[in-house]
Amino acid sequence: MNNAVNSRVPDTIWSGTWVAERLGVELVGDEGLTDLLGLALRRNPKRAHLLVSHVLGKHVPQSPTVVYSHGFTLGRRVRELLAEEAATAVVLGYAETATGLGHSVADGLGLAPYLHSTRRPVAGVAPAGGFEESHSHATSHLLLPEDAGLLAGDGPLVLVDDEFSTGNTVLNTIRDLHERYPRRRYVVVALVDMRSEADAGRLEEFAREIDARVDLVAAASGNVRLPEGVLEKGQALVAEFETAHPGARGSTECAATAARAPSTPTGPQPTFNRVDLHWPHGLPDGGRHGFTPAHRARLEAALPEMTARLAEAIPADAHRIHILGFEELMYAPLRLARELEQVAGGAEVTYSTTTRSPVLAVDDPGYAIRSRIAFPAHDTPADGPGDRYAYNIAGAGFDVVVAVVDSTADTPELHAPDGLLAQLAETAPHILLAVVPSYVPSYVPERPSMLPEPLRGPAFSSYAPDEVGWLLQDLSDVTLEAPTEEREEAIQSGGAHYAESLPVEYQPSEQYQQLFHTALDASAARLAQAVGAVTEIVLEERSPRPVLVSLARAGTPVGVLMRRWAQFRHGLDLPHYAVSIVRGRGIDANALRWLAAHHDPADVVFVDGWTGKGAITRELADAVKEFEAAGGATGFDPEIAVLADPGSCVKTYGTREDFLIPSACLNSTVSGLISRTVLRADLVGPDDFHGAKFYRELAGADVSVDFLDAVSATFPEVVDSVEQQVKELMSGDREPTWEGWAAVERISEEYGIHDVNLVKPGVGETTRVLLRRVPWKILAKAGAGTDLDHVRLLAEQRGVPVEEVAELPYTCVGLIHPKYTRGATGADGKAVAV
Structure with missing residues (x-):
């Protein structure tokens, strides 16, 4: 285990010993389970203990490569499990803890789109679903995909959380989504499967109930044995320890979070440097509204340059660098940290994120949460103002801490004297701030359309269905x-x-x-x-x-x-x-x-x-x-x-x-075998799209x-x-001059047509005249070359004269005579205008 939290902690001490000795809590299971997990105490009336992952990148600073590889490896296992079905899978991660883990699983799975639940409502975005996490400090999860169709397919849905304990969260999710978007298969993914014997069979029973297959993939398994009355004992222990050690409530003695007044951006401001990453325009900052394979490709292409800009801002003599993500914003800072780790030379790079979860901090080698920074919420939380936390940062000896937040969270509270940046400035000599633009769907429909869905190939047109x-x-x-x-x-x-x-x-x-x-x-x-x-x-x-x-x-x-x-x-x-x-x-x-x-x-x-x-x-x-x-x-x-x-x-x-x-x-043979469009009252009603034909017979x-x-x-x-x-x-100057319109009007009068609709300028329009209409003559710019070979051939085939003109703003112009009469022919028997 890479223990970057505190250099005083020997690797041989399990970071769950302190809780186990005082509450009688036992962690049993696979060999190496204690290398993945430690124990801490919550300030939560629903559950006393907290399983603290060493490889999740949430509470414990860890190598970003270690964090990413655990999720990516789970994704590879899911791909092997699903085989051919992996190509149609969608991955759903849980806020806030597993947003980055779920994203890493989606990467390992391959070309899977990704969505994570969120506790941050977004104005104007209607939820596509929601569920409750009963044991969590903050329970309500929202699903806010930009494309509601992301959840509507029938391929496997892969649900990713950091731990699978009672199974309630997963069952709530599947129950909600299966009613809206039923499918045949689900896969549950977790770093650790910690279900009790009583909970072990619930997933199988539920699968039979909804008539779907539900698989489980986990890196390790075990369970927590809790003695009777552990919740009350845990709450009493938290109260006793906080009374005896008031600094455990925050990073300083004065950080009494329960009594803190709302912060204001007055007074001395913390010193930090802002880094402009040049985040790609329109690239989502994470999976809150969906993250597609195309988004992933854009991020991969942009990471080297963004990391280089970050590396330039880090002092050359920095040996211990920590990247601190922000609540649900886990994946973007994780990928930046991992990329930085590859180019950092001999410097140590670690990664973790802030959180909403209140956890007791105890500076003991056998406890998973050694220190805590408490600071006011600096985004727009649904549950109103309150405290947020960063664990195991204070006292870790970092030379540089890089705080990565989204633009919604770049608020006065972030920069306040008691805000996150000020708190971090007390833990490390150099603080950097990188702000990733918050991606918000710019439009969400007020109501579903009653019109039919678009026609697509191969049923309509020879284009691939995703092309148009x-x-x-x-x-x-x-x-x-x-x-x-x-x-x-x-x-x-x-x-x-x-x-x-x-x-x-x-x-x-x-x-x-x-x-x-x-x-x-x-x-x-x-x-x-x-x-x-x-x-x-x-x-x-x-x-x-x-x-x-x-x-x-x-x-x-x-x-x-x-x-x-x-x-x-x-x-x-x-x-x-x-x-x-x-x-x-x-x-x-x-x-x-x-x-x-x-x-x-x-x-x-x-x-x-x-x-x-x-x-x-x-x-x-x-x-x-x-x-x-x-x-x-x-x-x-x-x-x-x-x-x-x-x-x-x-x-x-x-x-x-x-x-x-x-x-x-x-015509159609270069346009997907589709005709030009048709608008006729007996075929197109007031609530219909215009029509067109698919010339399947011309496929050859x-x-x-x-x-x-x-x-x-x-x-x-x-x-x-x-x-x-x-x-x-x-x-340059690209403002329209409409010189083409003026030229058409001039030609219309000069040739006695007196109707601009019968003058078709340009190579494309002239070609259309020769293919679809009854042309009178073609005006060709003197000296025009091979661009007009096909025009000359069509004109010859239809017996249409081509007249070269010295001063012509277009390469050619097709003319339709205004007095066309059916049946009139020339000497060659071709129809002509009279």
Whole structure:
């Protein structure tokens, strides 16, 4: 055992001897059990003794590697037990003592999401469950996951506590959660299984009662033999000892905690240095609201730099360094301590945390709690003001103590003359303070949405289910296609809206398909650079945890690529949805309602592939205003994020160059086999999502995932260029000039069209004209190169003239004549405009 509490304590003395001799308490069980546990006395009317773990990192300073490895090893044992089921497991830890242990178990288990209970209510966050811990000093546990679905799966639930004694806490938890989210299997994990013979069979009986399997994994087992009347004897012993030794109530004679008045930030302030860790934006400080594998990857990537910043602040001559966590904030300081231990050279690094539990301190080698610091609560406790404690710090001979708290706890009480920092300053010559930002879900829905859940692949679209959720209804069984000429005549005559039908899906020739693949090979890195740039700007300026909402369908592959970039560079697992927006009809209001019911509207970032003249940009802004005016949720930002903004219509973009985005070359076969969206009164009711079709029959020609993979494969090679591009963009003027709109108006008048809706600027929009509409002519910028190879081929196939123009703000522009008449043909038999 690494006994860093007090150098005067020989390793051969068990730290439970003092209690055992006075109360007759016996600890029996596995060999080495006394190496894991000591004994102390509580000031608690429910239980006299306290099992004090030497490897938990709560009351006893310990090597962080020892602390972490015990939890991680238990996680490995659980993974072996669950086998294939481990991939679907969720880990739940108990506040406050086992929050770090549970997190370490989740690490050992692998890619398991983690949640711990909390005793800190969070304003606006509705509990997803709760339970009582009958023997604890503070009983009420809350479950406050940001994603309620975290507990709703049917995979195994792994419950982690430091000790398994009566089993009441676990039974209360399982009973509460099983009523809400029934599942087939539970695993209980503890450092020590200390159940009595009477309690040993309760877990099995309960498992039969709920018809589920319940396993138990523990590092050691045994039990505590308590003589009759031990509770009363223990309380009397505590009272007697505190009367004879008033300093046992705190770190100093004057720290009479029961009589302490509320502290105020007046008088001399303790001396300490603050360390800015540069904690990653949006990374949860722990598992209070859930901690996903993506969060874990971000933390792992950031730990070396954060530890280096901490190491720089520690005096070079420090030999004994202690990291002191804060109540439920156990895992973050544990990982910092463990990382510091790896780079600390010959210095000794230990770790423990503060606690709410009042325990008698006795400076005796045979007692587990040698010293106690008492200080006022400095967070926002549910049970009101009171005292908090740090054990075995005073008298331990530390050169440096690093207090790690979350920002909610960085209050005047922390800095008060009798606060924690002042108390620590009496125990060590150097005190450092590191503050981790408190993570609070920015939005919690007021009510569950009555709308259906998003459609996902492979049932709807060829994308993987985690790549995108479609806020659409499936109209695959409805015949919606009409010949292009008929659709154009109906649209221009006012007889129908373009969203009421679908064009017949263009089936590309072998020559055109080859052009697509050639264009993809040539532009993948260029496209990846734009993806990286726009994603980085979104993360920096819009939200550290954005909800990507693509405008179906052209925006969908872009949203998937942005999501992949966020995973690749930051370990983020961003939610991504696709919604319908229709020119002249607005965005799907029911999709906005669903988003507002599941996410903070302020985190929603609308995504599209490119801008033309900016019609959709204006459409979205108007639709959001109309939605809010009708009583919908507020907070949606209508600013679209796009890869390319040649029309200068937005300020969140990857580039303003008008270049070929290969996904514009094709229709559904590069967009997950999904049609463009449909809005027709007989198919879409007032409470329905807009519709779309899934063209399963085109699977043989599908290149949707090939497109994504080709671009994603170039991410590593464009990292540096993305960084440079982002610097240039963010330091420049990105305000929209709307020069594209002005150019379209000029072209509309110059060519006698007099309708900006029939002028489609940019490579992407021109391609759409050739694939879906009846084009009149194509304007191509003089000197345009391979970006227009596919446009020239399509124009040739459809008999559409291409006119080179010297002064053109876009690479090309597609024109639709306003006087199209069905049936008119040219000399080659092709339909023309008259």
